[in-house]
Amino acid sequence: MLSSVPRPPASSSGSLWRNLLTYGLIAGFAIWCVVGFHHDLSKISLAPLVAGWPAIVMAAALSLLNYALRVVRWQLYLSRLGHSLPWRFVSLTFMSGFAFTLSPGKLGEMVRARYYQPLGIPVSGLMAGFFVERLLDLLAMILLAVAVLAELQAYRQALWVAVGLVVGLMATLALVPWPKVAESMAGHPRAGSRLFNVAQSAVAMLGSARLFLKPGILVMGLSLGLVAWGAEAIGLKLVGDVISTAPLSLSSAMGIYAIAIIVGALSFLPGGLGSTEAVMASLLYAHGYQLPEAILLTLVCRLLTLWLAVLIGWCCVWALRGQR
Template sequence: MSFDARRFLSKWGTYALFAVFAAWCLHAFQHDLAQIDLSTLQHAGPTIAVVGGLSLFNYFLRVVRWRIYLAKLGHRLPWGFTALTFMSGFAFTLSPGKLGEMVRARYYLPRGISASSLTGAFFVERLLDLLAMIILASVVLAELQAYRYFFWVAVALVGGLLVMLAVVPWQRVRVPVGQGAINMLAHARQFLAPGVLVSGLLIGLVAWLAEAVGLKLLADLDPTVSIQLGSAIGIYALAIIVGALSFLPGGLGSTEAVMTALLVAHGMSVPQAILTTLICRLLTLWLAVVIGWLCVWRLRHHATGLPV
């Protein structure tokens, strides 16, 4: 098989899998989807706009954090360039573990920023996002008995990785294979400095809390149920944790299933829980993907690191 054929299959095969998955979901839930009452959306425009704004606020705060990490690496880049390059990674959010987001490295390499330092920053960023979700989910852990296993797995994973990063002298580790990963971990260690670590975590907490509040606002569109703010935060955080641990592209399927199940457990009907989940994911996951591709298009002439 030629290189071009492999690249074509790699690119479009992924989209084909998403299409098949979407078709399966439509078939599996067609009975519940038929019962969705869209009348709740008649006056939902302002709420949807606010929830979308909260997602944009999330993206803005994460750009701020990324700029702090780049400054830690000794590079103070223009705001516009930093924002565009960071958000361009959202185009590849639907990659396992969001690893596809690291394609943004192509814009930084011409500016003298090494791939290992970028992957180190990305690794810590992902780790702190998961830690932020753990903290948010812990607020209502008592209500989430059925999903405690995922919570504690995430705690063990994040705790173990942080200890490993802090204790192992990565600069002195030499291995025959996988030296690139060792270099990445060595660079990641510098982001564990107290000031950078705390600021990164606090920014992550506020950013993800904003999207969790968005779920609460969407749940309030259903007049038949009242979900407390703390419960909405826990539902959103735990759904994202399960999605991250599933290593499915963007947590597709797992995140939606958990979010819907938890909304139902808090009194929402299955059709309305599906609707709330779909809108939430449209305004968080898919909005980010659309913005990411717009940024990729905007940066199409700037892979050489020219100013934006």
């Protein structure tokens, strides 16, 4: 029952300082951008955004669709773990992780696990679901980027690194006998030490990940990811058509968005900050956008995807804290 879920523990002082450091770095990065690009920023006109506000609203709606489809996938994973929970609770807990998406590899999103532990859902299963979710998101981005592979010569190396990472992880999950590894580790002389416990948790997570790699749920998860991330790429095209007269095809918008997110993920920076924006702006510039237009479109896109998610995440955290 939803009412049986206790309030999550208050954040420690260490977590507070980590949050302050993260947002301090973000503020510093923003100031650096303003100083470094003040000449181009001064040429930015917001008039096209005002005139084309319906496209902005539609792009925001597509971002919300992205979140909704990923909630559906998370509910599917919870069902595979043997737990059928109310949609409202699943939606709030899943999106609460967005509040901590500004973490390397988005690992902070695993904070949602604290809401499920009182319900008896093992952390290893939740971590496995999160791991496969990230893996399928990366695979979806690779497939979207392939749409304009010929135009992405400078970023082919990053794309191949992502492909190698996905293939390697998939092969590792499928071929390694994780239950036997866990069994052998249980009888190891060093079992019980802190580092060994971390290794055992990782092995349990990787073993549980196989639950989500069966053909049916794997195809469903990947399909939902493709539609979800493709929706945000469509939003990039809609806003781009308002900001500039430079032609931007749907396939180009998907490729630009996907490769920018892939590079941001591989950079392991919080939320891909800096790397994602730099790649997206440079690709838009290569597609005929003036630099001020490319910067404006990049900022609007990130506002409607990354920062909208962070805002919704904190709203969900607040809503869950009110549950008793």
